[in-house]
Amino acid sequence: MLLKEIKELLKCNWYSSEELLNKEIQYCFAADLMSDVLRYGRTGSLLMTGLTSNQILQVAEILDLSGIIFVRGKKPDENIIATAELRKIPLLSTNLLLFDSCGILYAQGLRGGKSNLMENDEPKSNVQSIVHD
Amino acid sequence: MNQRAMYSQSFTIKGGDFINAGTVSVRIKRLLKEIGLKPDIIYRAAICCYEAEMNVVMYANEATLDFTITVENITVKLSDKGPGIKNIELAMKEGYSTATEKMREMGFGAGMGLPNIKNNADVFEIESEIAKGTIISFKINLNGKH
Ligand SMILES: Nc1ncnc2c1ncn2[C@@H]1O[C@H](COP(=O)(O)OP(=O)(O)OP(=O)(O)O)[C@@H](O)[C@H]1O
Ligand SMILES: [Mg+2]
Numbered sequence: 001m002l003l004k005e006i007k008e009l010l011k012c013n014w015y016s017s018e019e020l021l022n023k024e025i026q027y028c029f030a031a032d033l034m035s036d037v038l039r040y041g042r043t044g045s046l047l048m049t050g051l052t053s054n055q056i057l058q059v060a061e062i063l064d065l066s067g068i069i070f071v072r073g074k075k076p077d078e079n080i081i082a083t084a085e086l087r088k089i090p091l092l093s094t095n096l097l098l099f100d101s102c103g104i105l106y107a108q109g110l111r112g113g114k115s116n117l118m119e120n121d122e123p124k125s126n127v128q129s130i131v132h133d
Numbered sequence: 134m135n136q137r138a139m140y141s142q143s144f145t146i147k148g149g150d151f152i153n154a155g156t157v158s159v160r161i162k163r164l165l166k167e168i169g170l171k172p173d174i175i176y177r178a179a180i181c182c183y184e185a186e187m188n189v190v191m192y193a194n195e196a197t198l199d200f201t202i203t204v205e206n207i208t209v210k211l212s213d214k215g216p217g218i219k220n221i222e223l224a225m226k227e228g229y230s231t232a233t234e235k236m237r238e239m240g241f242g243a244g245m246g247l248p249n250i251k252n253n254a255d256v257f258e259i260e261s262e263i264a265k266g267t268i269i270s271f272k273i274n275l276n277g278k279h
Contacts, residue, residue: 034187035245038180039252045171053239058155062179073263091134117176118252118279 001025001110003046003067003090006052009108010101015081020090022132023066027113030086030102034059041065042113048101051077060089079131134256140168141201144221145231147191148215151239154190158182163199170240170275177250178207185211185245187268193235193266202275218261224252224274225259255279 004021007014012124014021029041030048037047037059048062049056060068067090070076074085076091084091095099143165144157162179175187182198189196201208218224225247232242251257256269261267 006163032240033243033245034240035243035249038184039245045177049240051240054154055241058183059158061159062183063176070166086210100164113137117173117180 001105001108003092006046006105006110006132009104010069010092010096012094013075014090014092015076016067016085016092017091020067020085020088022062023090025066025110026112026130028100028102028105029112032098037063040115042116046111048098049073050098054080054083056080057083057087057089059089060084066090069094069101071096071101081113137203137205139203140164140201143205144198145198145212146186146198146213146226148189148194148196148213150190151212154187155183157198158186164207165207172272174207174275177279178209181253181271181273182209182229184249185271187241188246189213189215191232191241193200196266204244204275206275208270209272210268212266214266216237216267217258217263218259218267219263221259221261249268 003023003025006022006025016073025046027042027045028048029045031037031049041063044066047068048071050072052070056068057080070093073095075093081091084100146157158179161182162175163177165178174220193213196211199210223229227248228244230242230244236242250271255274256272258270
């Protein structure tokens with residue numbers, strides 16, 4: 001689905017140039033914790049979040065996220081908007097809550113999908129701890 | 134520098150600097166992309182760097198990040214000056230966090246950072262001295278299965 005179609009479905013405001021809204025979105029991910037995005041987010045996903053701290057852009061670049069939709073009416077500040085435009089990360093915001101936003105997109109056929117980075121989640125025994133008191 | 138090192142660079146990370154937080158990891162990610170490594174290697178290395186970098190920003194005073202690429206692996210060593218970690222086993226547990234309310238508002242404090250590094254790295258070591266600092270090292274193999 002194109003990001004601009006998602007923009008219509010969630011009645012979003014947008015803060016990026018129109019061309020960035022022509023991106024094709026394959027997967028979505030929703031979280032309000034940075035480490036959750038990094039652990040469970042599929043690379044290239046569209047992120048739905050209530051986080052508007054500038055940190056979200058570093059995480060977006062690390063996972064090559066396709067864009068960010070801020071939920072619950074949260075709005076990014078001007079610095080974030082400018083940096084996101086430079087890095088070609090589209091930013092949108094909706095007044096809908098997280099659950100409702102995800103539900104609407106899910107009903108339209110969009111899916112989440114597991115992180116594509118780790119094949120199995122078996123605990124590994126490669127930790128060595130040394131503590132000096 | 135290791136004889137077989139193809140590239141190595143050091144970065145400084147400042148504790149408490151939430152404005153620049155994460156930018157070292159983003160620079161490393163761009164560099165790995167330029168070198169043309171496989172995407173999953175780049176993502177795993179960048180995730181490990183970011184989690185380790187954020188821990189310095191949140192809990193330590195400052196750190197040096199030494200980054201080396203050889204034909205075999207990516208090696209990162211982060212040595213910080215800071216309070217150290219009293220109980221490493223506890224700190225490694227998913228969900229354990231001492232993040233402040235302010236950090237949680239920014240989206241941190243899931244207690245997943247160290248476990249994320251452990252899961253994405255092929256080798257992970259953590260060493261800490263109370264009131265001195267913490268050293269985190271990890272390697273990501275360039276060849277072979279994770
Ligand atoms: N460099 C460090 N110096 C001192 N304490 C640290 C350091 N790194 C981690 N810790 C301690 O270990 C705990 C667990 O770290 P971890 O990265 O797993 O989770 P977190 O930082 O609390 O949350 P998250 O990474 O999910 O945002 C931290 O809350 C902190 O108490
Ligand atoms: Mg952390």
